[in-house]
Amino acid sequence: MTDLKKNTPTTSNLWQTEDIRAMQLSMRWRTPIAILRSIVMLGLDALMLYGSWTIADRIGIVTSGSHLALTTAPIVAITIGTLAASGFYGTDDKLHRFAKLFKALTLAQVVILIAAFFYQPGLWWVSRLVFIIAWLLNFVSIGLARFLFDSVNIQLRKHYPIFKQSIVLVGHPEDIEKVRKLLDRSQQFRIDSTIDLSVWDIHTQLEQMIARIRARKVSEVFICSQQLIDNQIILFWNLKAAGIHLRMVPTDLQLPQRSAEIKMIEEIPTVRFKSLPIFGISFWLKRIFDLTASSILLIVLSPLLITIAIVVNKTSSGSIFYKQDRVGLKGHRFKVWKFRTMVANANELQQALEAQNEVKGGVLFKIKEDPRITKVGKFLRKYSLDELPQLFNVLQGQMSLVGPRPLAIRDYELSIQNTEQFTHDRFLRYEVLPGVTGLWQVKGRASTDSEEIFYWDMVYILQWSLALDVKILLATIKVVLLREGSY
Structure with missing residues (x-):
């Protein structure tokens, strides 16, 4: 890990922001390891889906004239597409979260039902029993496979840092140290470098700072001192244009918090925490x-x-x-x-x-x-x-x-x-x-x-x-x- 000093070589095309229509932009932030991880998860899900529908077909009773084997590929494609749209092939850990997975697979089953109606109007594409068994097997098999995959992934990161996501920390030294300790526990990220805002002038050197972050070829930037950055939207826009994700880390929170979700009040983003557990x-x-x-x-x-x-x-x-x-x-x-x-x-x-x-x-x-x-x-x-x-x-x-x-x-x-x-x-x-x-x-x-x-x-x-x-x-x-x- 290194500190990004002011004498680091800059790129010649500092403010040549990428055209937002560029197809490769959305993939640029992904490192080869992240791409491989997503491919493995996609293949694993496809295998579990194919196996679940095949087993359901053998256990259940297929209606007369149905040919489930011929339509397994579209079923798998529809379900994979639904999982992808629900964010199940991102870089975050614990992508097997069961409540979210259940909702995504339920939505996929609804889409399959609609597609089946237009494919064979007025007829049941497969028996109800096959459909219900497949639904349950999809949830169990994919949930278990992803749980095991994440467990193996965590062990790989512990022993081989190359499997960790490379990131840059930006903030005051004290805040950076707090975030560093939190990330050491997660085993998900590798701190490539830091930008010390007690050395950098965020108001006059934002362009150079962004150029140096881009030169590191990292997947994400963690802002550890949000209060020191006035022009956050400019930073966000230029990082996204470089294919880099941005996270704000609230270092003032001393305790680990409940799961949260972003809620908009008019144009103002707010963070709403779920109620505390183990009550009532x-x-x-x-x-x-x-x-x-x-x-x-x-x-x-x-x-x-x-x-x-x-x-x-x-x-x-x-x-x-x-x-x-x-x-x-x-x-x-x-x-x-x-x-x-x-x-x-x-x-x-x-x-x-x-x-x-x-x-x-x-x-x-x-x-x-x-x-x-x-x-x-x-x-x-x-x-x-x-x-x-x-x-x-x-x-x-x-x-x-x-x-x-x-x-x-x-x-x-x-x-x-x-x-x-x-x-x-x-x-x-x-x-x-x-x-x-x-x-x-x-x-x-x-x-x-x-x-x-x-x-x-x-x-x-x-x-x-x-x-x-x-x-x-x-x-x-x-x-x-x-x-x-x-x-």
């Missing part, structure tokens, strides 16, 4: 899900729970279960259940080990080679089997399957020592039920920075949905099996 009906939907899932898990895992209890009892002295006071919803204390993984006097020994705490900020207590852990305890912790008794906490309504981890009393008291920071930031952790697992466990489980832990807690609270809970539970299984970040 949403809370009870989450609670019903917790009760159902935890009951099923306890029944299925009962042989394993009994086996672990016997092994813990036989291999070390002390009780089978370890119960510790934790802070939960609204700051109320409760006893969390775990299989005992430490020696009987572990709490007394902790004070002598405080100096070895590896968590930055000291809010949590973690040591990789903790001498208090028993041999069986090491195995149970490695695969998080010691956490299974917390399913009983879920049944009692003290915890949820997914949520911020409940802090021990020692950790809670340390977290609120700075009252001002606690009031404005961290209190939201105690406005929801704590969880057996959470977003931190699957995103930053190996992190020893307490600020990182609180960040992922806030992301979960403000972005909650049942779909996110299911995703975190599935990701937890992967993290546990691969032993990622386990102590």
Whole structure:
């Protein structure tokens, strides 16, 4: 990554703005990697659509005289076109968003119905059963394929930066640093260079700045200090003419926000955030899900729970279960259940080990080679089997399957020592039920920075949905099996 200094060579055709009718303009911002990604997604969707309609044709009953095989290609073309018009072949991550995907596929089915009516007026093109089965299979297969594709894509970006989108950051150094930290978490973008607005005069050097951005051949520009740019429309117009996307990043927002949409009031663009989750009906939907899932898990895992209890009892002295006071919803204390993984006097020994705490900020207590852990305890912790008794906490309504981890009393008291920071930031952790697992466990489980832990807690609270809970539970299984970040 480099800073774009004033002595960088400029292009000779600085203000030769592209003709807006140029066909190649809309594709210029796409890097070869972005083009390849879109092609792969398009091919994957086409394959899933063809397979779904073929399976539906075999399962359902095709009406007499129909030839579905001859019309599969138009069906796929219509659906792909609808997905493209809905923005499903862009560069953003999480293009499998299920609600948006369901709407797009439903629209495609309506278009197919209309086309079928004009193709064979008065006749059902295929049986209703085939049509409904194909509709459901399209949603399931494309949603699953895109989820897996995005997961693979994220892993590729972690190990090979060439797969990240190249961008330029424009703003004041402090704002650029804030955005840099946010982007480091996303793994989606690679910061090619920065433009420091404390060095550049945006009023007199806008032309040179745009020329240097164009010379970098990046896909997008992120404006980190929007308040310093008066002539934003000129910047936007010239970047778009160069085939470069523009994003405004509100660095003043300290917490991750809810999903938002742009709404126009007359000629004024406004950003409207969706209502906060986990309230009212949403809370009870989450609670019903917790009760159902935890009951099923306890029944299925009962042989394993009994086996672990016997092994813990036989291999070390002390009780089978370890119960510790934790802070939960609204700051109320409760006893969390775990299989005992430490020696009987572990709490007394902790004070002598405080100096070895590896968590930055000291809010949590973690040591990789903790001498208090028993041999069986090491195995149970490695695969998080010691956490299974917390399913009983879920049944009692003290915890949820997914949520911020409940802090021990020692950790809670340390977290609120700075009252001002606690009031404005961290209190939201105690406005929801704590969880057996959470977003931190699957995103930053190996992190020893307490600020990182609180960040992922806030992301979960403000972005909650049942779909996110299911995703975190599935990701937890992967993290546990691969032993990622386990102590």
